[in-house]
Amino acid sequence: GAVVSQHPSWVICKSGTSVKIECRSLDFQATTMFWYRQFPKQSLMLMATSNEGSKATYEQGVEKDKFLINHASLTLSTLTVTSAHPEDSSFYICSAEQVLTEAFFGQGTRLTVV
Amino acid sequence: AQSVTQLDSHVSVSEGTPVLLRCNYSSSYSPSLFWYVQHPNKGLQLLLKYTSAATLVKGINGFEAEFKKSETSFHLTKPSAHMSDAAEYFCVVSGAGFQKLVFGTGTRLLVSP
Numbered sequence: 001g002a003v004v005s006q007h008p009s010w011v012i013c014k015s016g017t018s019v020k021i022e023c024r025s026l027d028f029q030a031t032t033m034f035w036y037r038q039f040p041k042q043s044l045m046l047m048a049t050s051n052e053g054s055k056a057t058y059e060q061g062v063e064k065d066k067f068l069i070n071h072a073s074l075t076l077s078t079l080t081v082t083s084a085h086p087e088d089s090s091f092y093i094c095s096a097e098q099v100l101t102e103a104f105f106g107q108g109t110r111l112t113v114v
Numbered sequence: 115a116q117s118v119t120q121l122d123s124h125v126s127v128s129e130g131t132p133v134l135l136r137c138n139y140s141s142s143y144s145p146s147l148f149w150y151v152q153h154p155n156k157g158l159q160l161l162l163k164y165t166s167a168a169t170l171v172k173g174i175n176g177f178e179a180e181f182k183k184s185e186t187s188f189h190l191t192k193p194s195a196h197m198s199d200a201a202e203y204f205c206v207v208s209g210a211g212f213q214k215l216v217f218g219t220g221t222r223l224l225v226s227p
Contacts, residue, residue, distance in 0.1 A: 004157075006157070010165060018164045034215070042219070042220075043204065043217045043220050044158075044204070044217045045217075046215070046216075063127070080137065087191045089195075093157055093158065095158075095215075102148070102160060102163060103215060104160075105157040105158040105159075106149075106157050107156055108155070108156065109159035110155060
């Protein structure tokens with residue numbers, strides 16, 4: 001199957017700093033990428049949907065200015081957690097898909113804010 | 115609106131015995147249904163998917179699921195559990211074009227020797 005690479009796999013940052021997470025589709029062009037957040041022992045919650053070259057669509061309750069999403073090319077989307085706080089600590093997972101195909105997931109990023 | 119309900123938060127089986135993970139869905143139109151597996155601190159791996167073709171879907175690692183419209187169910191089964199099957203399993207529903215996946219709350223499968 002197609003490969004989606006997410007980087008970094010884990011990151012620790014200080015409160016108040018910003019962290020960027022990258023999601024790349026390695027062997028296909030992804031028309032749409034999705035960002036999810038997973039709290040410990042809970043399910044995945046969709047944060048936002050991004051299409052290449054356009055603004056991301058955020059789910060209700062997700063702060064746009066807090067979680068900046070950029071989908072600059074058909075193979076790369078980035079999620080920047082701005083002014084991170086301990087409550088932003090979580091497991092973030094991206095997925096990428098082509099038109100009318102299944103979604104392929106990255107391996108996830110464990111963010112810890114101290 | 116679409117939703118999925120995973121009826122069990124935990125399922126414990128012995129190695130070599132059958133596995134049954136239950137999932138019920140709700141959808142206002144013909145859904146696509148998926149089962150994903152997640153090992154600790156890892157991403158998600160697709161086990162199998164139903165997209166309105168055969169109602170009995172065979173997936174990887176010996177797993178299969180049957181789509182039952184009358185019961186709005188999509189239960190995941192495996193005849194014989196292996197220790198490596200211990201993981202978190204998510205039942206997922208989506209609409210046309212595989213957009214907006216909606217995840218169930220997950221079922222943790224525990225396999226004992």
